[in-house]
Amino acid sequence: MIAAVTIRGCVTARKTIVTGLEILKMKRKFSMRVLENNNQNLSMLNKVRNRVMFGEISKEMKEEILKKFGEKRVYNLHPPRGGFKKSIKQTYPAGETGKRSKEDMENYLRRMMV
Numbered sequence: 001m002i003a004a005v006t007i008r009g010c011v012t013a014r015k016t017i018v019t020g021l022e023i024l025k026m027k028r029k030f031s032m033r034v035l036e037n038n039n040q041n042l043s044m045l046n047k048v049r050n051r052v053m054f055g056e057i058s059k060e061m062k063e064e065i066l067k068k069f070g071e072k073r074v075y076n077l078h079p080p081r082g083g084f085k086k087s088i089k090q091t092y093p094a095g096e097t098g099k100r101s102k103e104d105m106e107n108y109l110r111r112m113m114v
Contacts, residue, residue, distance in 0.1 A: 001062055003105060004045055004054040005032045005077065005112070007088050007097050013051060020048040025074055030112065032075040034062060049098045055105030068113055080111040 006026045010018045021027055024035075024044060035041045037056065045054045069075045084096045092098040100108070 001057050001059075002035045002037050002041060002045070002054055003032060003057045003061075003065075003109060004035060004052050005108070006030060006051060007053050007084075008051045010051065017048050017051060020044055021051065024048070026052065028076065030077045030079060032065075032077050032109075032112075033073070034065065034075075045099075051097065053092075053097055053100055053105070053108065055100035056102045057106055057109070058102065061106050061109065065109070065113070077109075077112040078114055080108055081114055082111060 004024065004026065006021065006029055009029045010021050010027060013021075024033060026033055034057070035045075045052060065075065087095040088097060089095060092100060
C-alpha cells in the first residue's frame with residue numbers, strides 16, 4: 001500500500017498537475033489517500049510529486065488509519081506536530097515532497113493524525 005499526502009496547494013500549479021490531483025481526489029492541502037502499489041498509481045504520483053509526499057506503509061499503519069478515520073476514500077489530516085523539517089518547495093532528499101522511505105512516511109503520518 002502507498003499513502004499519499006498533499007503538502008502544497010494547487011493554486012499556482014500547472015493545469016496538468018491540477019488534473020492529476022483531481023484524478024487522485026486530493027485537491028485540498030493535507031488530504032491523504034491510501035492507494036494500491038501499481039504502475040498506474042506510481043506514475044500519477046510521480047507526475048504530481050512536487051505537490052505531494054508519498055511512500056509505502058505497513059499493514060499495521062493502514063489498520064491504525066482505518067481505526068482513526070473509518071472507511072473513507074480521502075482522509076483530512078492536520079499539519080505535522082513539530083512542523084516540517086525541511087522546505088516543502090523542494091523534493092526529497094533536499095525537501096519534503098516526493099517519494100519517502102517507509103519509516104519516514106509512517107513517522108510523518110503519526111505526527112499528522114493527532
